[in-house]
Amino acid sequence: MMHKRALVKPDGRALMLYARAPIDGIISAPSPSSTPHAPNPHLRWHPLRAEWVAYAGHRQHRTFLPPAEYNPLAPTTDPAQPTEVPAGPWDVAVFDNLFPTLAHTAHEPPELSIPTAPALGACEVVVFTQDSTATLGRLPLWHLELLLEVWADRYRELGQRDDVAYVFPFENRGVEVGVTLHHPHGQIYAYPFVPPIPARALEQQRLYFEEHGEGLLEAFIENEVSDGTRLIYNGPLATGFTPICARYAYEVWVAPHRGVPSLADLTAEERTDFARALKTILLKLDGLWQRPMPYILAFQQAPTDGQPHPEAHVHAQIFPALRMPDRLKYLAGSEIGAGVFTADTMPESTVAQLQAISVVVDA
Amino acid sequence: MMHKRALVKPDGRALMLYARAPIDGIISAPSPSSTPHAPNPHLRWHPLRAEWVAYAGHRQHRTFLPPAEYNPLAPTTDPAQPTEVPAGPWDVAVFDNLFPTLAHTAHEPPELSIPTAPALGACEVVVFTQDSTATLGRLPLWHLELLLEVWADRYRELGQRDDVAYVFPFENRGVEVGVTLHHPHGQIYAYPFVPPIPARALEQQRLYFEEHGEGLLEAFIENEVSDGTRLIYNGPLATGFTPICARYAYEVWVAPHRGVPSLADLTAEERTDFARALKTILLKLDGLWQRPMPYILAFQQAPTDGQPHPEAHVHAQIFPALRMPDRLKYLAGSEIGAGVFTADTMPESTVAQLQAISVVVDA
Numbered sequence: 001m002m003h004k005r006a007l008v009k010p011d012g013r014a015l016m017l018y019a020r021a022p023i024d025g026i027i028s029a030p031s032p033s034s035t036p037h038a039p040n041p042h043l044r045w046h047p048l049r050a051e052w053v054a055y056a057g058h059r060q061h062r063t064f065l066p067p068a069e070y071n072p073l074a075p076t077t078d079p080a081q082p083t084e085v086p087a088g089p090w091d092v093a094v095f096d097n098l099f100p101t102l103a104h105t106a107h108e109p110p111e112l113s114i115p116t117a118p119a120l121g122a123c124e125v126v127v128f129t130q131d132s133t134a135t136l137g138r139l140p141l142w143h144l145e146l147l148l149e150v151w152a153d154r155y156r157e158l159g160q161r162d163d164v165a166y167v168f169p170f171e172n173r174g175v176e177v178g179v180t181l182h183h184p185h186g187q188i189y190a191y192p193f194v195p196p197i198p199a200r201a202l203e204q205q206r207l208y209f210e211e212h213g214e215g216l217l218e219a220f221i222e223n224e225v226s227d228g229t230r231l232i233y234n235g236p237l238a239t240g241f242t243p244i245c246a247r248y249a250y251e252v253w254v255a256p257h258r259g260v261p262s263l264a265d266l267t268a269e270e271r272t273d274f275a276r277a278l279k280t281i282l283l284k285l286d287g288l289w290q291r292p293m294p295y296i297l298a299f300q301q302a303p304t305d306g307q308p309h310p311e312a313h314v315h316a317q318i319f320p321a322l323r324m325p326d327r328l329k330y331l332a333g334s335e336i337g338a339g340v341f342t343a344d345t346m347p348e349s350t351v352a353q354l355q356a357i358s359v360v361v362d363a
Numbered sequence: 364m365m366h367k368r369a370l371v372k373p374d375g376r377a378l379m380l381y382a383r384a385p386i387d388g389i390i391s392a393p394s395p396s397s398t399p400h401a402p403n404p405h406l407r408w409h410p411l412r413a414e415w416v417a418y419a420g421h422r423q424h425r426t427f428l429p430p431a432e433y434n435p436l437a438p439t440t441d442p443a444q445p446t447e448v449p450a451g452p453w454d455v456a457v458f459d460n461l462f463p464t465l466a467h468t469a470h471e472p473p474e475l476s477i478p479t480a481p482a483l484g485a486c487e488v489v490v491f492t493q494d495s496t497a498t499l500g501r502l503p504l505w506h507l508e509l510l511l512e513v514w515a516d517r518y519r520e521l522g523q524r525d526d527v528a529y530v531f532p533f534e535n536r537g538v539e540v541g542v543t544l545h546h547p548h549g550q551i552y553a554y555p556f557v558p559p560i561p562a563r564a565l566e567q568q569r570l571y572f573e574e575h576g577e578g579l580l581e582a583f584i585e586n587e588v589s590d591g592t593r594l595i596y597n598g599p600l601a602t603g604f605t606p607i608c609a610r611y612a613y614e615v616w617v618a619p620h621r622g623v624p625s626l627a628d629l630t631a632e633e634r635t636d637f638a639r640a641l642k643t644i645l646l647k648l649d650g651l652w653q654r655p656m657p658y659i660l661a662f663q664q665a666p667t668d669g670q671p672h673p674e675a676h677v678h679a680q681i682f683p684a685l686r687m688p689d690r691l692k693y694l695a696g697s698e699i700g701a702g703v704f705t706a707d708t709m710p711e712s713t714v715a716q717l718q719a720i721s722v723v724v725d726a
Contacts, residue, residue, distance in 0.1 A: 046608040047571075047579060048564040053610050054697075054705045057712075101697065101705040113586045114607055170696030178693025189697055196702035201411040208410075216410060223476045244477055245409040247416050298700030319699060330541025331694060333533030334417075334464065334552055336682060337661030339559035342417045342464040349420075 002149045005090075011037045013096035015085070018150045020142065023089055030082035032072055032098075039100050041119035042109035051196045054101045054119050073127050073183035085127055091143060092150045094188075097123035102189060104163055120163035122190040124154065132183045135292065136171060137282025139184075141362065144275040151188075151299065152264040158190040159262075159304030166191040166198060166303050169263075174294025176321045176328060186297070194303045201300065205311035215259035217313035225257075230351045233280040237273040240281045242351035247341040249323040249350050250288070252281050255315035261302030262314050276361055278316065283359035285320060294321040365512045368453075374400045376459035378448070381513045383505065386452055393445035395435055395461075402463050404482035405472035414559050417464045417482050436490050436546035448490055454506060455513045457551075460486035465552060467526055483526035485553040487517065495546045498655065499534060500645025502547075504725065507638040514551070514662065515627040521553040522625075522667030529554045529561060529666050532626075537657025539684045539691060549660070557666045564663065568674035578622035580676035588620075593714045596643040601636040603644045605714035610704040612686040612713050613651070615644050618678035624665030625677050639724055641679065646722035648683060657684040 003022050007015040007029035015029040041056035075087040085093045096103075102121030109116035128136055128147060139147070155167045171186035172179050194202070208216035224230055224241045232252060233240035240254045254277045256270045266274060285293040296319045302312035323329040323344055334340045366385050370378040370392035378392040404419035438450040448456045459466075465484030472479035491499055491510060502510070518530045534549035535542050557565070571579035587593055587604045595615060596603035603617045617640045619633045629637060648656035659682045665675030686692040686707055697703045 044608045046610070047583065048567055049560070050563060050567050052703065053608055054703060055709060056705065056707065057709050112607055113590065166701075168696070168701050170700050172693075172695040177695050178691065187696060189701065189703070191701065191703060195697075197412070198701060200413060200702075204411055204413050220410065227476065244475055245407045245416055247409070296696055296699050298696060300700075317700070328541065330535075332535040332540050333531070333550060333659055333661060334558075336659050337533050337663075337680070338529075338531050338552065338554065338561060339563075340415065340417060340552070340554065342419065344419065346418060346420050 002146060002153070004153065009037075009095070011035060013037045013098070015093065015095040017086075017088065017090035018092040018094070018146065018153070019090045020146060021089060025088065027086050027088045029095075030076045030079075030084065030086055032082055032084065037096065037098070038105045039103040040106050040108075041101055041103060042106065043117040043119045044112065045115035047114060052117070052193060056099065056101045056119070071132055071181070071183050073125070073181055073185055074132055075130055084125070085130075091129065091146055093127040094124050094150065094154060095127075097125050097187070099123075102191065104161070117192075120192040122158055122161075122164065122188070124158075124188040124190075126150065126154075126169070126186045126188060128184040128186065134184050135282070135286070136173070136184055136186075136297075137279055137286055139279075141272070141275055141279060144279055145271055148263055148266070148271050148275055152262070152266070154188050155262050155264045155301060155304070158188070161190070163192050164190040165305040166194045167301060168195070168198075169299045171295075171297040173297070174292060174321065176294035177296055194305060198300050198303070202303070202309065202311060205313065209311040215311065215313050217255060217315060218257070218259045221255055221257060229348055232284065232351065232354050233277040235273040235277055237270045238277045240277040242347045242354065244347060246347040246350075247343060248319045248321075248329060249343070249345045250285060250293070250320040250354065251347075252285070252318045252354070253315055254278050254281060254318070255313065259313040261309055261312040263299065263301060265314070279361050280359055281318065281354075283361070284354045284357040285318070287357040287359055288353060289322075289325040291325070295319055296321075365509060365516070367516065372400075372458070374398060376400045376461070378456065378458040380449075380451065380453035381455040381457070381509065381516070382453045383509060384452060388451065390449050390451045392458075393439045393442075393447065393449055395445055395447065400459065400461070401468050402466040403469050403471075404464055404466060405469060406480040406482045407475065408478035410477060415480070415556060419462065419464045419482070434495055434544070434546050436488070436544055436548055437495055438493055447488070448493075454492065454509055456490040457487050457513065457517060458490075460488050460550070465554060467524070480555075483555040485521055485524075485527065485551070487521075487551040487553070489513065489517075489532070489549045489551060491547040491549065497547050498645070498649070499536070499547055499549075499660075500642055500649055502642075504635070504638055504642060507642055508634055511626055511629070511634050511638055515625070515629070517551050518625050518627045518664060518667070521551070524553070526555050527553040528668040529557045530664060531558070531561075532662045534658075534660040536660070537655060537684065539657035540659055557668060561663050561666070565666070565672065565674060568676065572674040578674065578676050580618060580678060581620070581622045584618055584620060592711055595647065595714065595717050596640040598636040598640055600633045601640045603640040605710045605717065607710060609710040609713075610706060611682045611684075611692060612706070612708045613648060613656070613683040613717065614710075615648070615681045615717070616678055617641050617644060617681070618676065622676040624672055624675040626662065626664060628677070642724050643722055644681060644717075646724070647717045647720040648681070650720040650722060651716060652685075652688040654688070658682055659684075
């Protein structure tokens, strides 16, 4: 059972609180900003890359590593210094990003010599917990399961909107990937189009589905499970593994065995096993070098573009930023300029290091 | 007039010396490595991204910021401590990378459940000058012109090989983009296939060319020139500008006006103007904040895949890593996971800063 309470901030932004227990009592939604929220980002078409680029000029001066005494993602304790979330009996909070790249208020893009469009959609912040010192991997299993339900709720609610074709939850973790706030949190970008990377992946999945009558990722996972070399977590309903085509040294994918299109389509049992897989992987990544692993965690789901997507298969991809304890994997000429990823390590040897890490999941 | 001298290192790697003056006298090619060079990288097919990933396990422990007294790109002075290049009257040197991601010796890739292939092709290092303290932008114009001729020579020579479909010169500059050696240098990757980013751009150019009978980039440049807002260098034959669809804050493109397919097809006059444009841009980027700007410089040219490419138009793209003097542009969730670039600045306002910087090009 998940309880949800929807509030509106004084500047007009939405705030949703989620918890296992009922969220009773008087709770008002705080905001560090008092000016009405009316962001107006726009899109420009890149004719060589054939993709949209989002422009949000107001983002340049956004909050950057504020002092520890001001954490905008911690519950408000002093009404004179409002944060983004209230005190109260909530486990997970979601609110509209103060500096969005995409917004339903976007309108009248500039008229240029290339196509432009309002950068419609949504950018939400997902506060994983009230505890500033927690990490996603250290959350108890029940809390991770709740978070998966929250992401599912956001998928359904945002996906219903006319201006949203793709709901993309992700976590940027660590200063190495540019994180500006240390409180455990993620983001959801709801795009008005299907973005290039999932579009390309879905096209491959569609072609495979048409040819083989089963999902590309289902077959891929079956192969990883039967091979076993690169398996890290092998549960009854979900699996975590370093893919045979890993680009990052310690890349891991997590997916349910069944090719369900989104987090909203998982059964309770699948969600439990997915949470267990995710927690196992995250704890192993932090245990590898006894330091928090910086990473990008990305959830790929079916588009919400009104089309059927039998080819889609929800999965999480984790891209750790380090290739050795003190060395970042830089994306440079080959990756950025040509689009060819160069891996310095073999998936089979890096995964062995993750397999060897012991973690306690039931805590 | 360009003089060239081809040598072979003791470990079997190629070394080419280039200069305006004749390269006479006895010169032997040094190498810091004495073991025969026989790298064997391989490719694995990523079924979701529909692209090749290159695996070169020997790269993990490559030279990383060695002490100043050992610079492998400086001319060898002590035969007991050989570097990668000899002393002698050369201006630019090119040699086979000791840690290549692509190599003509690649053979027998592992048999896996996904397609694999030998990572054929070449990885070359281009030493821009003998002067360790120089920068690409501070090289005299004649030296930059020579370098453009060297890149043209490498395009022709590598492009003729059966195992090379795309010749890609680039420079990674600055520790912020992962550079391991500070001596001014670039690299050339010669891929056995047309990489995803140029493949997509060429497809757009092909469609445009078929529809309009002129080049996409020619029309794009004409528009930037006639608009003028984002122009930085406007020469008689080449132009440097921040594109209307810039993704990076201080992104700049440099191209000849004429839609020639490669650096090897530039006339001497076009090459001179291209060098002048490039030097102007690079000096402005360093002048912006009075510090060396970290960047990726990428040259896109026609594939050497045996097909005609009337749609191709050689151009350089410069992607500076900073969006403010002390703030990197991080590629995170949206860029890495979804492929949607989020720009925090408007091209029209950042380019104004570059336009305002005065530089002396004829030095």
